[in-house]
Amino acid sequence: MKVIILAAGCGTRLNKYTKDLPKTMLNVFGKTIIQHQVDLFKKLGFQEIIIIKGYKAEKINIEGTKSYINKLYDTTNMVESLFCAQEDLYGDVLISYGDIIFEQRIVEQIITDKSDIGVVVDVAWKDYWKTRYGKIDFDTESLTLNKKGNIIELGQDNPPLDKIDGRYVGLIKLTKSGCEKIKQIYLSAKLLYSGKVWLNNRPFEKVFMTDFIQEMINQNIEIKSIKIKKGWLEFDTNEDYEMLDSLKNYL
Numbered sequence: 281m282k283v284i285i286l287a288a289g290c291g292t293r294l295n296k297y298t299k300d301l302p303k304t305m306l307n308v309f310g311k312t313i314i315q316h317q318v319d320l321f322k323k324l325g326f327q328e329i330i331i332i333k334g335y336k337a338e339k340i341n342i343e344g345t346k347s348y349i350n351k352l353y354d355t356t357n358m359v360e361s362l363f364c365a366q367e368d369l370y371g372d373v374l375i376s377y378g379d380i381i382f383e384q385r386i387v388e389q390i391i392t393d394k395s396d397i398g399v400v401v402d403v404a405w406k407d408y409w410k411t412r413y414g415k416i417d418f419d420t421e422s423l424t425l426n427k428k429g430n431i432i433e434l435g436q437d438n439p440p441l442d443k444i445d446g447r448y449v450g451l452i453k454l455t456k457s458g459c460e461k462i463k464q465i466y467l468s469a470k471l472l473y474s475g476k477v478w479l480n481n482r483p484f485e486k487v488f489m490t491d492f493i494q495e496m497i498n499q500n501i502e503i504k505s506i507k508i509k510k511g512w513l514e515f516d517t518n519e520d521y522e523m524l525d526s527l528k529n530y531l
Contacts, residue, residue, distance in 0.1 A: 284330045284331075289303070360486075372454070396502070399431060399453075
């Protein structure tokens with residue numbers, strides 16, 4: 281299995297700390313966010329570790345990794361960053377957001393998962409949100425599961441709480457078949473929508489990963505949840521980074 285780490289973004293909501301540094305290079309618990317990931321992936325025997333760089337790309341220098349540059353990082357989003365590595369989207373692939381850290385057990389669970397497209401879902405997310413925000417009805421998005429554990433809705437902002445069966449973590453697992461499915465959808469859409477509005481009234485180049493996953497669902501592609509309970513942190517805002525001492529209890 282190989283991993284593609286999406287680390288091209290500017291980290292605008294972490295602007296107190298990212299004026300001269302990609303957010304994935306922020307120090308967390310003694311090492312950078314991305315080094316936490318790389319060390320774990322190496323420990324677990326991943327054959328290739330690929331990093332998609334963009335903002336301040338020259339600041340991300342991790343030995344033993346391969347990289348691509350999203351030169352349009354400031355006008356695109358996660359999906360476009362992922363497809364900078366299109367030539368490596370084959371076989372078994374783990375896609376990881378570059379601004380998260382997670383426990384080894386989560387990656388081990390991903391490795392053993394058999395689904396073609398699996399999305400990691402924290403079903404105990406409310407505890408994290410209470411620590412992070414003091415409430416659970418803030419900065420949320422829909423994630424609805426059916427009885428089989430498949431995701432049937434994802435990514436709508438601030439939905440009713442009964443539409444939230446878990447929290448999307450930012451880890452996606454693909455098999456060879458899963459890679460072919462996402463490439464087919466992306467390339468077909470690019471022919472029709474490049475430079476135009478595509479999903480959720482967003483330009484093709486700026487669609488969110490959650491938009492893209494929802495489009496796969498809409499096209500009757502099975503998106504399996506890989507359910508976890510706790511064991512991860514994301515660093516999306518200045519406040520997230522400043523709450524390290526209290527947030528570490530969630531791991």
